[in-house]
Amino acid sequence: MIITxxxxxxxxxxxxxxxxxxxxxxxxxxxxxxxxxxxxxxxxNPIRYRSVFEAMFIVESVVPxxxxxxxxxxxxxxxxxxxxxxxxxxxxxxxxVMAGPCAVENRDLILEVAKEVKGAGAKVLRGxxxxxxxxxxxxxxxxxxxxxxxxxxxxxxxxxxxxEAMDPRQVEVVSEYAHIIQIGARNMQNFDLLREVGRGxxxxxxxxxxxxxxxxxxxxxxxxxxxxxxxxxxxxxxxRTFEDSTRFTLDLSAIPxxxxxxxxxxxxxxxxxxxxxxxxxxxxxxxxxxxxxxLIVEVHPRPEEALSDGLQALPPQDFRHLMQEIKAVATAxxxxx
Ligand code: PEP
Ligand code: MN
Numbered sequence: 001m002i003i004t005x006x007x008x009x010x011x012x013x014x015x016x017x018x019x020x021x022x023x024x025x026x027x028x029x030x031x032x033x034x035x036x037x038x039x040x041x042x043x044x045n046p047i048r049y050r051s052v053f054e055a056m057f058i059v060e061s062v063v064p065x066x067x068x069x070x071x072x073x074x075x076x077x078x079x080x081x082x083x084x085x086x087x088x089x090x091x092x093x094x095x096x097v098m099a100g101p102c103a104v105e106n107r108d109l110i111l112e113v114a115k116e117v118k119g120a121g122a123k124v125l126r127g128x129x130x131x132x133x134x135x136x137x138x139x140x141x142x143x144x145x146x147x148x149x150x151x152x153x154x155x156x157x158x159x160x161x162x163x164e165a166m167d168p169r170q171v172e173v174v175s176e177y178a179h180i181i182q183i184g185a186r187n188m189q190n191f192d193l194l195r196e197v198g199r200g201x202x203x204x205x206x207x208x209x210x211x212x213x214x215x216x217x218x219x220x221x222x223x224x225x226x227x228x229x230x231x232x233x234x235x236x237x238x239x240r241t242f243e244d245s246t247r248f249t250l251d252l253s254a255i256p257x258x259x260x261x262x263x264x265x266x267x268x269x270x271x272x273x274x275x276x277x278x279x280x281x282x283x284x285x286x287x288x289x290x291x292x293x294x295l296i297v298e299v300h301p302r303p304e305e306a307l308s309d310g311l312q313a314l315p316p317q318d319f320r321h322l323m324q325e326i327k328a329v330a331t332a333x334x335x336x337x
Contacts, residue, residue: 198227247275
């Protein structure tokens, strides 16, 4: 349920409403707009107390949120969510590209790729330290050592970094070294992990599960916002379908749909979304055209030597080409890159 307060309601008035919400056993979530403050009342069926709030003279309206996800919905917040990560605005006019290798393999590689992608215009460095691998015998990532390398390269290049946490016990250490915590596709419904990142302050990139609906993605997003962490980016990274010519089917229709249903920024991962290097540039163009706030792309200077996901990694010259291509699309749509 959403309580909209009358314009110019004082801080004391807001506190009064918040107290009442807590007294009734619900969680208040305050969103201050330019003119009005709205308060989300989260919990089981709060609308039964509608009249309690309607009776308050500072309350303009009380409306139920019809969707199962509440804080995430456009009904709760009309304006797009924007926030800064290490000086980079996410969800604004500028298209943000995050790029880097699938995994941090060693210091030389991550530093080389970071310099390359920065030179081409990427604003955030990606690289996995804890890797979710289908086979237990495949390279599992460098773990904490990888996080340290990411932090060092971030200091050298000035690029903020995004990297994955696979387990609630990794959240603390990942937020110590990284600027954005990635929740990978395989963990989209790891509810303990969602709650853990929701309790923290570190911005989160939540990837859509490989067999998850948009509604399930948004319910997972709700776990994070309801814990008090509002700095969330959603990511479409392809889903499983009957089509097996590509690694996954990149669901570009999810972008305008998510934009319609929520206020959260959305990224597209054309690398995992297709699994094929040749398709990464065209699907990146399409993603920006469909309204994505940015991309997360895998880049490797020698893809044939990559310890993971070499088939979908772009060599640096192809990544530079990608950046030029999406600039043209962004400009045509009145955005910047
Ligand atoms: C990744 O970004 O390296 C990754 C493993 O992605 P996903 O969880 O989307 O498969
Ligand atoms: Mn990968």
